[in-house]
Amino acid sequence: MLARIAHELYWLGRNLARAEFTARAVEAVFRSELQGTSDSLPGVSFGSGGLLAILGDVDATPGNGRPSLEQLTLDSGRPGSMLASIERAREGARTVRDVISAEMWEAINTTSLELRDGVQPRWGGPTGTAVTSQYVKERTALIWGVANRSMLRDEAKSFLDAGSLIEIADMVLRMLRVALPSSNPAESDGQALILLQAVGGFHAYLRAVTAPPNAHPVARFLLFERAYPDSVAACVDSLHERFTLADAGPRNSKPVLRVSRLAADLDFQRRALPEGAELTGICEQTQQELARIDQDVAERYFAGAASAGLRR
């Protein structure tokens, strides 16, 4: 397929995933900041300040939290806002309108049109943040549902998925890096419910892990649990699958090899690390490795075939 189209699809996937995870995080933070701190010691620190840091919004100076959350939802001037991600996704989808299914384009277009009319009373007011986050979550679920049922599982879908997978892994790692205490975790292993809520994995965690949702087991779950689709390890596994499918010569393709090494590495860490070991270092390394994969992907698939030899 065309390099330009593959590039657009990859970023369409990234933007959709980014909008969804921003929505989830905003909702969790909104809910937790409405209430006071609980009696049990919180093991992680995750608030609107941390959220802004994750989204790379360095200008923002969070006051009491509330205004900046609104900016994160509907201020399209802020590149990290949900609306900006959705708008970028819509622009991308418009360019690849002939590749994605008509239904999928409509789902994305409608979402963007609805949100853009920010004057609508339901987006404003005290409940606006919660309503908007909920809406974005529902719509992205719809968009992915339509994509999974209507798109051919070919190269195009692989690049779309790859974009979303790398974005999800990256978002989860960012969250962990911001939220995990840097001191010895064994001393302050308090509850980390908000992390699970922020990625939407609360229910899955309860079914998969018997330990209470404290910082350390939650971080392990989000990093290593392959059965949970949004964990870093599961994302890296799926990423490997997608690139193998899309690549003409996966055996000597840099991104494929790198992803497969990362997957093995995560698996190794999961088994080798003792319970309660420090995890922030792994988060950092993994994130750097993902950035390198992103770079390799751009070079191998999107740079255009200008320097590559003729295929035929």
Add this chain to the structure above:
Amino acid sequence: MAGYRPQAPFLDELFEADGTPRQTAEPLIRDLESLGADGLAEAGRRRDAMFMQQGITFETSSTGGGSHDRPFPLDLVPRVLSGEEWRAIKRGLAQRIRALNHFVDDVYHAREIVREGLVPWRLVASCSHFARAVHGIRPPGGVYTHVAGCDLVRHSDGTWRVIEDNVRIPSGISYVLENRAAMARLVPELFASYRVRPVEHYPQLLLRALRSVAPSAESEATVVVWTPGPANPAYFEHAFLARQMGVELVEASDLVVRDDVLYMRTTRGLERAHAVYRRLDDDFVDPLEFRPDSLLGVPGLVRAYRAGSVAIANAFGTGVADDKAIYRFVPDMIRFYLGEEPILENVRTYLLSEPEELEHVLARLDQLVVKPTGESGGRGVMIGPHASEQEIERMRGVISAHPDRWIAQDVVQLSTVPTVGEDGVLAPRHVDLRPFAVFGERIDIVPGGLTRVALEEGSLIVNSSRGGGSKDTWVLEDGDDADRAGPPIADTQPPALPDLRYGGWTGQQQQQQQRRAAAGER
């Protein structure tokens, strides 16, 4: 409906002059009446919401300088053509397109029609779309005008006339297909009494035609649609056609010519493209041969085309055939190349470069339509009877200075079709018709075409860029409605749908019902 009166002297396509419905339109008028003004206005609102959602919009620039999307203006009253009428139009179009194709071939090769003295060479060579770069190139199959759209109008005497040919990049086919889909969703009741011939096979016709001309020896030919980019007003149509044909939509940056062969840049290196359906003007396609400042072009494309390694639809240089100054000679071309009499008439046209015709025109400017030869989309057109005294005087000066840049035509009394206003009330509005033909191994024409309608009262300008809308065009099948039957059902009956195998659901429900029934009996 009761208050609807056709406007004399124009022909109304659904009503007789005395205000009674025409025979073919009777069921339609009845259904429209039962829908009522409120029903139509309501359907109009649903249409706007639907088009916004699907992104079928036009970007219009407002007076404030900003641009905004508005839904494509589809009118909900269809235009109805009988099968017999359509057959005549279709034959006439096929004949005309075949002659135009001959003409393009002739202009870039032997120039026989010029040597016979039928068309002056001066006119051909001065066409703004005459392309010296493609002299002597004959594309595969000898087809130049793969996609053609002729604009037809219906005069008050009922005859169809061609008002303009379009063999460069005629646009609008996507709206024909989308209009039909939208009508079926919005006002399905109108279809009930008619058998309308389908249009949705157009993309397959086009793909087959493109494959048939593609120079590909071994594998299946790779066809691409080439768009200038998402900022182009017709981008929706480009993406629509690419999606419907299942081919790549490419931009200039995706294409590259190496050793006289066209490739596209893919995730797996360069891959060959055999046929290009291009949706941009000659001027921009190749900076080495046409406009050197074009950023949208592919350097070397004309070289590849000349080498025969790629088919381009429509071919370069076809613009000589739809030039407004050449238009007048099309009936002569039909007689010269095909030895047939033209089936569709031209509108009487005056070439202002001829001194005696110029004199004649200047004397009756207030009764004629004056058009610039180098423009399209209704720009620069002056309609004499509608123009003010000053406009006519100014035009007189402009024409006298450069008579060769203008033509004049008799005013055609465009027919009208009832059209829904804002409040759902019908009023007569002028229409034209642009059928689309695809020329591959043979000429195929989809039934109907794009009916464009002037939404302003009394206006004769139907171009969408100047406030025109469109209508669904129905070509009826022969025979009456009685023999409408669904597709036959296969003899074998499928097995019954499977149900829960174990579990008490069904039993329980039955028991509950029994208890209820028993209680009722008591």
